[in-house]
Amino acid sequence: MKNKETVPEANTKSSSTKDVGAVVNAIQILRHLAHAEAPEGVAAIARATGISPSSAFNILRTLHNEQLASFDNETKTYQLGLGLSELAVSFIGRSYADLIQPELERLSLNHNILVALWQVTDDAHIRVVARAAPPIAHVNVALGTRLPELVGAAGRCIAGLRQLPADELRRRLSRVRWENPPSFEQFQADAAEALARGWSMDRDHLYRGVSMVASAVTDHDRQPRFVISAIGISAQHRQEELEGIGTNLHDTARFVGRALFPQGGGRKA
Structure with a gap:
């Protein structure tokens, strides 16, 4: 995951538009x-x-x-x-990953950072099902990458939504390998903060020199179905910039959640 690749630079600026x-x-x-x-x-x-x-x-x-x-x-x-x-x-038969891909591309271009879509699996893992890479040197995450669901920034978001008892959370965290592991108390506090503000950050914990920001896409039962994460080289992104990315990821995750998992609202007969 920490391999870095360089791609040709491209002009990512777009002219401002006014809504009609x-x-x-x-x-x-x-x-x-x-x-x-x-x-x-x-x-x-x-x-x-x-x-x-x-x-x-x-x-x-x-x-x-x-x-x-x-x-x-x-x-x-x-x-x-x-x-x-x-x-x-035209949407019929298209996967969720295909439908979300344009949002990943937009986020990646706007913030010059790799953006990945992780699917939350039934066996407590997350798997990359789509990605968008920026036109600069970046951390590489391959399609199909599979990790325990409590890793990094994504894990904090999922833990907050799962509301696991402390002993179960501690047991699951013991299976996660970190290069610079946070304390249990810090992870628990980060998970609670992620639940409150809708996004979380991992800076140099899962991998040294790598920063991650994530926000979960939830279904109508407020359970995590996908996680959108931005993953970058720490030296390339300031703390305040990552916080801004977190807010944008949360806005996108909420939009995607409303579109894919609408809340109730069926018509009465």
């Missing part, structure tokens, strides 16, 4: 309808989304015309339309 308000509002309305328990009228949708009734009406009418929302003329209410299946059909 009408598009943002349309997406907000679609997300609201996706979680609504029953079809809703314009006034209710406007209140829930904070969009003005006139704008909500125009957006909903357009979504209906494009079959992304359906309108019940009798009850004057809207719900998601069949046209959404046309957009979603």
